[in-house]
Structures are given as C-alpha cells and as structure tokens.
Amino acid sequence: MLTGSLRPAPGTSPARALTIAGSDSGGGAGIQADLRTFHCCGVHGMSALTAVTVQNSVGVTGFHEVPVDTVVGQVEAVVTDIGVDAVKTGMLASAAIIRAVDETCGRLGIGRGGRVPLVVDPVAASMHGDSLLRENALDALRDLFALATLVTPNLDEVRLLTGIVVRDRAGLVEAAKAVHALGAEWVLIKAGHLVDDPDCVDVLHGVDADGEPVFVELPGPRFDTPHTHGGGDTLASAITSALARGAGVVDAVRFGKRYVVRAVGESYPLGSGVGPVTGFWRLTDDPV
Numbered sequence: 001m002l003t004g005s006l007r008p009a010p011g012t013s014p015a016r017a018l019t020i021a022g023s024d025s026g027g028g029a030g031i032q033a034d035l036r037t038f039h040c041c042g043v044h045g046m047s048a049l050t051a052v053t054v055q056n057s058v059g060v061t062g063f064h065e066v067p068v069d070t071v072v073g074q075v076e077a078v079v080t081d082i083g084v085d086a087v088k089t090g091m092l093a094s095a096a097i098i099r100a101v102d103e104t105c106g107r108l109g110i111g112r113g114g115r116v117p118l119v120v121d122p123v124a125a126s127m128h129g130d131s132l133l134r135e136n137a138l139d140a141l142r143d144l145f146a147l148a149t150l151v152t153p154n155l156d157e158v159r160l161l162t163g164i165v166v167r168d169r170a171g172l173v174e175a176a177k178a179v180h181a182l183g184a185e186w187v188l189i190k191a192g193h194l195v196d197d198p199d200c201v202d203v204l205h206g207v208d209a210d211g212e213p214v215f216v217e218l219p220g221p222r223f224d225t226p227h228t229h230g231g232g233d234t235l236a237s238a239i240t241s242a243l244a245r246g247a248g249v250v251d252a253v254r255f256g257k258r259y260v261v262r263a264v265g266e267s268y269p270l271g272s273g274v275g276p277v278t279g280f281w282r283l284t285d286d287p288v
C-alpha cells in the first residue's frame with residue numbers, strides 16, 4: 001500500500017521515473033500515457049524518446065526512429081544529473097535501439113543487479129495490429145529480459161516471444177513460466193486479450209527469496225468497452241511509479257492493477273476509432 005501525499009513536501013523532491021518509449025501522436029499510449037500516469041502517481045516523469053509514430057484512434061501509419069546516439073544521450077543526460085528511482089521501457093522500435101538501451105541501462109546500474117528497478121513492456125504492435133518493432137528485433141528483445149526486474153507481455157507478445165497461444169487461465173500460468181524462463185526476475189502476463197473470460201485476471205510469476213516459485217493472480221472485472229488504447233502502458237507505468245516510490249514488485253503490481261482497472265472503467269471515446277483509458281482518473285477538481 002502506498003501512503004502519503006502525492007505532492008512533495010516543500011523543499012523536497014518527489015521520486016523520479018524514466019520512460020524509454022515512443023511517441024503516440026494521438027496521446028493515448030506511448031510516452032504520453034507514461035508521463036500522464038507518472039504525474040498522477042506523484043512521481044517526477046522523464047522521457048527518452050525512441051521513435052515518433054504517426055498515429056490516431058484508427059491506427060499507426062508509420063514511424064520514424066530516433067538515432068541510437070540520441071536515445072542513449074537522453075538516458076545518460078537525465079540519469080547522471082537528475083537521477084532515477086525506476087525505469088520503464090515501451091516501444092523500442094529496432095534491434096539497434098534495444099541493444100543500446102540494454103548496454104546503457106546495465107552500465108548505469110538500471111535493472112537486475114543494479115540499484116534501479118527496470119520494467120520492460122515488450123511492445124511489438126499497436127492494438128490495431130500495426131507493427132511498432134522492426135523485423136529481426138525479437139532476439140534483442142528477449143536478450144533485454146535478462147536485465148528486467150519485471151516484463152509485462154500481452155498475449156500477442158507471449159505468442160511472438162515463445163510461440164505459446166494462450167486460450168484460458170491455465171494457459172496464462174504456462175505462459176508465465178515460459179516467459180520467466182527467458183530471464184526476467186518477474187513476469188506479468190496481461191489477460192486483456194482473453195476476451196472470452198468474463199474477468200481480466202492477470203498473472204504475476206517470479207521466485208521468492210528461498211528460490212520457491214511464486215504465482216499471484218491479479219483479479220479484475222472485464223469492462224464492456226472497446227476503448228482500451230494505452231491500457232498496457234498505463235498499467236506498466238503505474239507499476240513503475242510504485243517501484244520508484246519504494247514498493248516491492250508484488251505490491252507495485254497490485255497497485256498498478258488497481259490503477260488500470262479504474263482507468264479502463266473510466267475510458268472515453270475519441271476520434272472515429274478506439275479511445276484511450278483515462279490515465280488521469282486520479283485528478284480531482286480544485287474548487288476555486
């Protein structure tokens with residue numbers, strides 16, 4: 001449970017989180033969703049942009065990668081000056097960017113073996129099925145898992161990464177074991193795409209301090225809405241915010257699930273296609 005004011009006490013600084021991800025010009029997913037969620041979770045948000053997508057509520061018509069040196073430069077600039085308490089990756093776009101992020105994070109003490117937790121959301125495609133990852137980048141993405149405190153694949157990403165097709169809740173557990181075997185410390189399998197299940201029960205899997213396997217079910221309702229754009233980003237960045245504020249992985253994931261359930265429950269239509277989840281549901285009116 002995260003307690004305390006969301007705003008820093010006068011003269012103190014809030015926890016700091018960094019997203020390494022792509023821009024969604026429609027504002028529903030990507031760095032826009034991540035920064036919105038960081039702010040609403042009381043965390044100072046920073047970004048290292050990897051790609052600019054041409055995107056709206058109907059789909060993604062193209063993307064342009066940021067040069068690798070500029071991606072690395074953004075990470076180094078903020079980490080060496082401002083410092084960081086947790087990092088999240090989203091759309092990494094290409095094998096070259098993934099490998100550079102892997103090397104940079106390892107060198108700066110981000111991820112397993114370091115001081116700073118790393119959440120890897122292995123974004124491969126948009127919810128419309130448009131690719132957000134260049135061909136031949138899957139091996140680099142799998143390699144990055146070895147550095148991850150937590151990876152958060154959806155069911156399409158599970159299939160791409162492991163070949164496993166999940167059809168029911170038992171399949172979620174099998175998927176969690178298979179993805180965990182790729183090297184991450186913890187794995188959260190998201191059940192949003194299991195559309196025949198009346199609920200959305202995500203599964204978290206890792207190993208406890210005694211080396212014993214741990215499985216945690218994250219139950220939640222399934223809302224009857226098409227407007228779930230950015231749900232995965234909002235979940236992973238809420239988890240990252242909680243980690244930045246000092247929570248352990250299991251508590252951070254429970255917080256993230258509570259956060260995204262509310263965001264999906266209050267999602268809104270936008271444009272002529274799929275609207276976003278409300279990552280800012282925590283905002284309250286300021287009576288003036």
Ligand SMILES: Nc1ncnc2c1ncn2[C@@H]1O[C@H](COP(=O)(O)OP(=O)(O)OP(=O)(O)O)[C@@H](O)[C@H]1O
Binds near residue numbers: 201220224225
């Ligand atoms: N219709 C829904 N009602 C309630 N919760 C949902 C719904 N759809 C997805 N979720 C929840 O939202 C989170 C994101 O899950 P999902 O499987 O959709 O990930 P994703 O595909 O990566 O998201 P995105 O659409 O952002 O790519 C999970 O916690 C999931 O259980």
Ligand SMILES: Cc1ncc(COP(=O)(O)O)c(N)n1
Binds near residue numbers: 125
């Ligand atoms: C820049 C960027 N990052 C991530 C997503 C995935 O989100 P979704 O699956 O909701 O389309 C996206 N569409 N765009």
